[in-house]
Amino acid sequence: MKIEEHVNLQPLNTLAVPASARFFARATSEQELRQALRWAQKHERAVAILGGGSNCLLPEKISGLVVQPALRGIKVIEEGDRYTIVRAAAGENWHRFVLWTLSQSLCGIENLALIPGSVGAAPIQNIGAYGVELKDVFLALRAVNRKTLEIVEFNAAACEFGYRESVFKNRLRDQYVIVSVDFRLRRTPEFRVDYPALKAALAGISRSRLTAEVIAHTVATIRREKLPDPSVLPNCGSFFKNPVVANGVVNELKGLYPDIVYFPAGEGYSKIAAGWLIEKSGWKGKQAFDARVHDKQALVLTNPLHKSAKNVIKLAGAIQSSIRQRYGIELEVEPQWLGA
Numbered sequence: 001m002k003i004e005e006h007v008n009l010q011p012l013n014t015l016a017v018p019a020s021a022r023f024f025a026r027a028t029s030e031q032e033l034r035q036a037l038r039w040a041q042k043h044e045r046a047v048a049i050l051g052g053g054s055n056c057l058l059p060e061k062i063s064g065l066v067v068q069p070a071l072r073g074i075k076v077i078e079e080g081d082r083y084t085i086v087r088a089a090a091g092e093n094w095h096r097f098v099l100w101t102l103s104q105s106l107c108g109i110e111n112l113a114l115i116p117g118s119v120g121a122a123p124i125q126n127i128g129a130y131g132v133e134l135k136d137v138f139l140a141l142r143a144v145n146r147k148t149l150e151i152v153e154f155n156a157a158a159c160e161f162g163y164r165e166s167v168f169k170n171r172l173r174d175q176y177v178i179v180s181v182d183f184r185l186r187r188t189p190e191f192r193v194d195y196p197a198l199k200a201a202l203a204g205i206s207r208s209r210l211t212a213e214v215i216a217h218t219v220a221t222i223r224r225e226k227l228p229d230p231s232v233l234p235n236c237g238s239f240f241k242n243p244v245v246a247n248g249v250v251n252e253l254k255g256l257y258p259d260i261v262y263f264p265a266g267e268g269y270s271k272i273a274a275g276w277l278i279e280k281s282g283w284k285g286k287q288a289f290d291a292r293v294h295d296k297q298a299l300v301l302t303n304p305l306h307k308s309a310k311n312v313i314k315l316a317g318a319i320q321s322s323i324r325q326r327y328g329i330e331l332e333v334e335p336q337w338l339g340a
Helices: 030-042 094-103 196-201 212-226 247-256 274-280 309-327
Strands: 003-008 020-027 047-049 061-069 074-079 083-089 138-145 151-155 176-186 235-238 244-246 262-264 269-272 291-293 300-302
Touching (some): 020 030, 030 047, 030 138, 030 176, 061 176, 094 212, 196 212, 244 247, 247 269, 274 309, 291 309, 300 309
Parallel strands (some): 020 061, 047 061
Antiparallel strands (some): 003 020, 138 151, 138 176, 235 300, 244 269, 262 269, 291 300
C-alpha cells in the first residue's frame, strides 16, 4: 500500500470542487485498509473516507489522510428457495452491482438503478429511490473499527436505519470503515412500482411483461431525464432531504397550495417533496454565489464553474432561509462534509 502526498481530489468528487489531500491512500484489500489506518495512528493524522465522491462536500485542503476503499468482489454466499444472499465489497460501483444482480435474475434493488456512488457508502446513507430503500434488502455489513482495526459485523438493527440515515452518520460517525455488505435478494419478483413517477412511466406496460430489467431501465431513464450527468455538469445528486412533518402542517399548506407534493411517512406524518418547495419559492434554474439550481430538478445544486464547496453551501443556505421564511420548514442538507 502506498501513501501519496498532495493529491488532487477534484477528479474524485462529483461536485468537482477544487480540493487536495495532504496524504492519500487507495486501499484494495482489508489488509491495505488496516495498513492505512495504522499509518494514520502512528503519524497522528485524522482520517477521512472518500468513496465514490458522489454525496460529499470537500474543503479546499484536507490536512490528514484521505482513504479511498477500493475493495472489489461480488459473491453468492447462500442460496435458498426464495432468497439469495450476496456479498459485495465496499469499493464496487453501486449501479454496476445493480446490473450484476439483474444478470443473475435476482430482484430487490432494481428501483435503485443509476444511483451514483459505491456499495460501501449505500448503508451509511440508507440510499433510496422510487419506493425502495437499501434497508429493505439489507442483511448485514462488515466494517473495520478505526481504533482497534478489528472487523465488526452489523445487522440491520445495529445499523439503526432511518430516512437517509444510519448509525454511521450519527452515533458511530467516523468510527468504522465498511468493507462489505450482505444483501438478501429475491429469486422471484415482488415488484414495487407504486411510486407516482415510476407508476406513470410504466403505465403502458402490462403486469405480465414487467421484469426487474424493465423497472431498472425505466428508473434509469427517469433519472437521466431529471438529473444532470456529473461528468457534464458537476453535482452531488439530491442536495436536500424531503422534510418529514406532521400531517397538520401538510393540511395547512394544502389550503394555500393545493398542488403540494407529499407522501405518507408513517402514522401522523408526511414527507413533503423538497424539490417542490424549492421550485415554488422561485429557485429552480436560479444562479447565485457562482453555483446554480438545476433547471430540471430543483433538488439538485450544480457547480458549473468548478468553484469551492463554500459557494454551493452559500447557495444552499440561501435556499434554506427562503424555505424557512415562506413555509416555516427546515430543509436538511443531504451530502456530508468531508474533512480530516
